[in-house]
Amino acid sequence: MEKIWNKIRMSGLALLALVIGASCAKMDDYKRFVESGEISYTGKIDSVVVFSGDGRVYVQGLFMSDPKVASCRIYWNNMKDSVAVPVVRTNTVDTLKQFITLPENLYNFRIHTFDALGNRSVAVYATGQAYGQAYKTSLNNRLIISAIADQADNVTVMWRDVDKTLGAIGTEITYTDKEGKAQLVRTPVSEKQSILKNYKPKTEFTYQTLYIPDTLCIDTFAAAAEKHSYAYKINRSNWxxxxxxxxxxxxxxxxxxxxxxxxxxxxxxxxxxxxxxxxxxxxxxxxxxxxxxxxxxxxxxxxxxxxxxxxxxxxxxxxxxxxxxxxxxxxxxxxxxxxxxxxxxxxxxxxxxxxxxxxxxxxxxxxxxxxxxxxxxxxx
Missing domain, CATH: 2.60.120.260 (Galactose-binding domain-like)
Structure with a gap:
């Protein structure tokens, strides 16, 4: 029995020697990597979100507990382009809020924070979309089934269903009432009719369908405005x-x-x-x-x-x-x-x-x- 325990102890010592040797090798590699001095990292930015927009993005994030953070830089286009953001720290959590004007494209962003000595944080990555003319030209207005006036000069506009894949949220109508005042009616895509009350006869209304392309978009887009006439009951007195x-x-x-x-x-x-x-x-x-x-x-x-x-x-x-x-x-x-x-x-x-x-x-x-x-x- 004693011989068995001696073998187990010897095996344990051998395994421990291997682990220590490997650790020493790793430490030697690390020492060689930092021979010029100790690396100092600044606290990174947290909770980064990139909101999409019309020819722009909006980058938001949180500067947490590191009081040394003095600035932030946002990179894109393989770090060929960037914008510097000054950071003024307070006693609470501070927020990065930065608009960036960009051509229409999908962007990969890399964000570093820096202290006053230029030491930077590890990279934080995020993705965001800037929309532009290509997206805008793909937008269409919701189709009208009918626009009929009743005897009280209220016009009922009936709508066809609309493709929601591009982000359609509703349709906006402007018209003139019988007092000559401009009126605005917004109808969500879930509704099939719009009521234009007290409509001024023999005038046209203007309409355009509104779009928000994704849940993180900060801008609302619209299809090109169109004009439409209403239908009224034709006088039959001489038919x-x-x-x-x-x-x-x-x-x-x-x-x-x-x-x-x-x-x-x-x-x-x-x-x-x-x-x-x-x-x-x-x-x-x-x-x-x-x-x-x-x-x-x-x-x-x-x-x-x-x-x-x-x-x-x-x-x-x-x-x-x-x-x-x-x-x-x-x-x-x-x-x-x-x-x-x-x-x-x-x-x-x-x-x-x-x-x-x-x-x-x-x-x-x-x-x-x-x-x-x-x-x-x-x-x-």
């Missing part, structure tokens, strides 16, 4: 109305002529032939608006007491002369519902003549409609 057929009903004077859909009275209505010579679908109503109109939307109001018995699927068509063929702008479905229902027309075509071509109905061969209106703007 001409036509239909494939019409016939008075037993409830006169409430039913019959296609002109009933232009009288602003939802209790009157157009009705196709129904008592003699009844014809099946398709049916149609067409209108000569007497001048060219940029059409954004049509509004239909069903006969309130027979919403399930009028037409269902229909086309919106237009043309600019009676010699032209009809152009179809879209197919739609009329729900069984009371009150005005609105149908947007993609592309907002400019036409003088407009038609709703009714393809089928709710089980009856005849058709009827209480009101027809167009929202858009008259073309001079």
């Amino acid at each position: 001409l109305a036509f239909a494939d057929s019409y016939e008075a009903t037993g409830q006169l004077p409430n039913g019959g002529s296609p002109y009933f859909v232009l009288d602003d009275n939802p209790n009157t209505y157009w009705h196709t032939k129904h008592s003699s010579g009844t014809s099946p679908f398709p049916h149609w109503l067409s209108f000569d608006m007497k001048k060219a109109v940029k059409v954004d939307m049509i509004e239909l109001t069903s006969r309130h007491d027979y919403v399930t018995a009028d037409f269902r699927d229909f086309l919106i068509e237009g043309r600019n002369s009676e010699a032209e063929p009809w152009t179809t702008y879209g197919s739609y479905n009329l729900p069984d519902a009371q009150g005005p229902q609105q149908f947007l027309i993609s592309g907002s075509p400019t036409v003088r003549y407009i038609r709703i071509f009714q393809l089928n109905g709710g089980g009856e061969p005849h058709s009827h409609l209480a009101e027809f209106a167009v929202y858009g703007s008259e073309v001079n």
